[in-house]
Amino acid sequence: MGAGHDTVAAELARRLREHGHRTAVVDVLRLLPYGLGGGLRAFYQASVRHFPWAYGGLYQVFLRRGTGRRPSGVPLARLAAGRLTRLADRTGADLVVPVFHLAAQLTGHLRSRGLLRVPSAVFLIDFSVHRQWLHPGNDRYLCLTDEAARAVREDIATPAETAGPVVAPAxxxxxxxxxxxxxxxxxxxxxxxxxxxxxxxxxxxxxxxxxxxxxxxxxxxxxxxxxxxxxxxxxxxxxxxxxxxxxxxxxxxxxxxxxxxxxxxxxxxxxxxxxxxxxxxxxxxxxxxxxxxxxxxxxxxxxxxxxxxxxxxxxxxxxxxxxxxxxxxxxxxxALFRDDLMARMAQLLDAAGPCPSPPSTGTAPGAVGGDGRDTSRGAAS
Structure with a gap:
């Protein structure tokens, strides 16, 4: 949606590669079948450009914190479940990092059912936490601010910590x-x-x-x-x-x-x-x-x-x-840019333990984890 999520994913991938890891950046909307991802993007784009009041109303009723039962993106996200798990297995990934709320719903759903065998660390890139980001099945949340991390812990009792934003060094x-x-x-x-x-x-x-x-x-x-x-x-x-x-x-x-x-x-x-x-x-x-x-x-x-x-x-x-x-x-x-996100991801990769090497394809995506020396390990964002 827009370019912000892509920009964050690209910078995370660049930093991981700089630390010796392999990376795969995947658009979760492209994992949805039947053209649903493109339709969802087009609908949201039209809403933002032409009738933002409609999206604002939906947000107030269904997504804003403190408005009752959290809506779930799981029914839609389930449609991408098979493609994501096969991708994680094929690349030998040992960490998945959602930077978009639908992706966080997908990984939380898969982790809670034991279908995704590697940890999911959600990088929550919004200053204000809306409920579609939140799924208790995810292993950890990395947030921009202390306040956002506190909101995650209060709402779903999942480990959450402040990592600060990620932007290109330039x-x-x-x-x-x-x-x-x-x-x-x-x-x-x-x-x-x-x-x-x-x-x-x-x-x-x-x-x-x-x-x-x-x-x-x-x-x-x-x-x-x-x-x-x-x-x-x-x-x-x-x-x-x-x-x-x-x-x-x-x-x-x-x-x-x-x-x-x-x-x-x-x-x-x-x-x-x-x-x-x-x-x-x-x-x-x-x-x-x-x-x-x-x-x-x-x-x-x-x-x-x-x-x-x-x-x-x-x-x-x-x-x-x-x-x-x-x-x-x-x-x-x-002062907001205060923590080393890569160090936190390295901890998660170390905790995950070694994964089998992916099949050799010449350009196999994934991101390498742990100490950066074992090039058979990977993570996807």
Whole structure:
């Protein structure tokens, strides 16, 4: 769904390979038969883009914590059960790491019935825990914050700990591309502090054109990130003082050249901004888990939450200017990246014990576990 889950999975796989392991990144929606995965993705994408209120209503009734019996994704997830267990056996995996809530339902179901023989460690990548992430059959949960880990333990009594977010190292290091972005900003809006407006990979957002016009009118350079939504980019006004971008490959450089991020989902873009030292302001969040995540980030002191136009402008004026407010926000955001997730996974791989070598296929996926020296062991995320 979107690009955030893929980005996290890719970075986990990269780190595992760097430690000498083999990896397989698998889209759980592709494991569903009859084209159900593609249909589910299309339905959710249409909901977020065109009628977010409908998803917001479903979320409030069925997914939000504290709303009664937890709904189960198991009936749908069961349809992928055979394909996942065969994949784990074929690759010799000794750890499965779900980074999407349907995958967590699937592995929890399989583990609780003894059908998946290796541990499942869910990497819960949301700031706000919704109940579809939770299944007591999983062996462990690794969470972004102490609060999220506590919520998991309270709801399903499963071991849960704080691991912090996972982003590519380029976001927290000096970015070579920042200078090129700065030159582009100077040409498009000389003297204006560049502010990113994120609409996610799908280009979903509320009143983006109005927000961009508001910022431009107050002396900022709004840089609207339309993701892969070319239609959205074409609809936004191509006026002086507003820069619209499609899919951006160099996000580290872009973030290091900007002064703030206006975010509506508390997803991976917001996490990357924290790593890059870019202050985040939540504004007009998407309904459902997006709104809950934006509020939770602000409650934790990781971002500001603007309730209206005046609040948005005030927050940006404080956070784009050098000074203690900006420094405090940057310091607090970077402090979230505090633990070594690979060390925690290594513990799980060691506890799992050695697995048989997978059949030799030349490009056999999987991730190698334990001490990184036994290349017959694997893990899938």
């Amino acid at each position: 976001f927290s290091a000096p970015a070579p591309g920042a200078e090129q972005w700065s030159r582009r900003f100077a040409l498009h809006g000389p003297g204006r502090p560049p502010v990113l407006l994120s609409a996610g990979a799908w280009g979903a957002g509320s009143r983006l054109a109005a927000t961009a016009a508001l910022l431009a009118g107050r002396g900022f350079l709004p840089v609207v990130l339309c993701g892969r939504n070319d239609r959205l980019r074409g609809r936004l006004p191509q006026t002086p003082g507003v820069l619209t971008l499609g899919w951006v490959a160099d996000m580290p450089g872009l973030m290091h050249a900007a002064r703030a991020l206006v975010d509506n989902a508390a997803g991976q873009t917001a996490v990357q901004a924290l790593a890059a030292g870019l202050p985040v302001v939540g504004y007009r969040p998407l309904p459902g888990h997006g709104a809950d995540g934006v509020r939770r980030m602000a409650a934790l002191g990781l971002s500001d939450l603007a309730a209206d136009e005046s609040g948005l402008l005030g927050a940006l004026e404080r956070l784009t200017a050098p000074g203690p407010d900006r420094e405090r926000r940057v310091r607090h955001g970077r």
